[in-house]
Amino acid sequence: MDLLRFITCGSVDDGKSTLIGRLLYDSDSVSLDVLATLEKRRATTGGDVDLALLTDGLKAEREQGITIDVAHKYFTTPRRKFIITDAPGHVQYTRNMVTGTSNADLAIVLVDARQGVIEQTRRHTLLASLLGIQHFVLAVNKMDLVGHEEVIFQKIVADYAAIAEQLKLPSVVAIPLSALNGDNVVRRSTFLPWYHGPSLLEHLESVPATIDANPNEPRFQVQYVIRPQTEELPDYRGYAGRIQSGTYRPGDRVRIWPSGLETVIEAIEVNQLEVAAASAPQGVVLRLRDDVDVSRGATIVPVSAHPAVVRELEATLCWMDERPLRAGRKLLVQHHAATVKAAVTTILQKTNIETFESQGTDEARLNDIVRVRLKTALPLVADEYRQNRVTGAFILVDEQTGATLAAGLIAATDPEYFTEEVPAEAVFSI
Known part of the structure; x- marks a missing residue:
């Protein structure tokens, strides 16, 4: 199965943590011990299960009822694997939102149906656009609090369409939902009969997976030079790092930047085993044929590449x-x-x-x-x-x-x- 990374963003108290909690809860992706803890808390406090607790792990977050730091959650359905990033909505924590968006393939922009499009909606959409997000979901949340009215949903869709046009967003899908009640999150809701599109999870399962944006321009930056200098490996020298784009193979003639020196990849190791090829985003160790000067921060690319x-x-x-x-x-x-x-x-x-x-x-x-x-x-x-x-x-x-x-x-x-x-x-x- 392929992997989709997505982020939830929007203003504070729009229901981002609750939405993620509902996705996990209704897709049976919550472990039994966590479920037991949630049920115990519900029995003590009364009311429904607090789904936001599945992502808001910091004490200060639970006390204030807001997300402060970026949280990552993982779940799998029969069709796909997912990594969810729950980003804070408060303007004070915009830096955390930027961090969370940098590795995402899709952004879910939550809008409170009672508030409509506001400044944080615009700011987060702009940042996600600048950070290269290709797929956007406009999730109009809390539809239950506005009587599931289609006219309210369509007004928000029209307002956001103007933003999408200005920023030239490549793909936007609008979904009305209620994260608290689970309407249109995992399963389609009978409370929104005028909506004929997919549920949020159905859409997430069908979005095309992101491929290497630049496979023809391989990049590898050295993070660590490995020189054990032991009796078993007296002359071993390896260059550890993560392949940032493209594919590397033993025998490739490469150039080391910024020095411009040329050499050949002698071997590629993954988990201490030599492999015939490695591609982004794998972590690898490269061994070079020549004993050239390579230090942390140097970039190793094929001679045909043009950084x-x-x-x-x-x-x-x-x-x-x-x-x-x-x-x-x-x-x-x-x-x-x-x-x-x-x-x-x-x-x-x-x-x-x-x-x-x-x-x-x-x-x-x-x-x-x-x-x-x-x-x-x-x-x-x-x-x-x-x-x-x-x-x-x-x-x-x-x-x-x-x-x-x-x-x-x-x-x-x-x-x-x-x-x-x-x-x-x-x-x-x-």
Whole structure:
């Protein structure tokens, strides 16, 4: 069976945790011990089973009745495997929502039928769109609280259609439901006779699985150099990491960036066993034929591949720090295992959440979405985000505190292809 990763997003108290709980509960994906705990709690407090407790695990979340941190849940149906990400809805935790969306294939955007489309609906849809989500579900929740009225549902669908058109969302399916009562979540509801589409689970089971976005441009970044130097393996040298895109095979002639050195893959190991091929997103160890200088943060690609080796780039940022960002700010760009010093040379524009239009600005404040130009002190091996969601993403880190300042998506690069060897210090990694 294939795998679908999806995220629930929307404003606070729209019912995201309850929806996930209902999906798990009605699809018989809750373990017996957890069910026993829920039943015991219901017997003590009275009322129905609190399905939000299946995802809201932090004490502060249970006390406040809101989601604070990202939670992941796993379940399987006869047709597909799923990984669910429950993201917080409060604007204060937008950074958590960005983190949860970065690996998702589909976004369920919840809207309270009583509230309609609000600012957080727009913000989360924009972020999911920027992060490359291809499939959207507009889940109009709490239909039971508005008398299951079709006219209310259609008004929300029309409002969201305007957003979808502005952002050019590739695929949107609207489903009316009640997470609390289970209407149209796993099974179709008799309380919504005017709706003739699938239930939420039926739709999730039928959405096409996401394939490697760039299979013809393999990428592998070294996370760790393995040198046991034992009597059994005195000369062993392996390079551990995760294949970010494409497929690798023994015998492939590869180039190591940013140095530009060439060699051949001698063997590929998965769980300490040699394999004939490995593909994204497998974690592997590569062994190279030649004893070349390769350190953490280096990127190994076939000689036919064309990564950009850059010192300047344009990127879209979601600013996550209380202190505003201004041009000239020095920070660190952490691109998976590689970390380089950088400076924000220009803040080009900011996105207006209400209109999605770009406007001029000289600073970025908390949760602002801005386009900036960065200049790095040393070469960075990267791709544009629209070409590769993995290698096109990075974070900005404070040099002094190590705090995460922003999530970044590479929008444009100025390539600098090296034809000569670059000194080993060209990769500033941690």
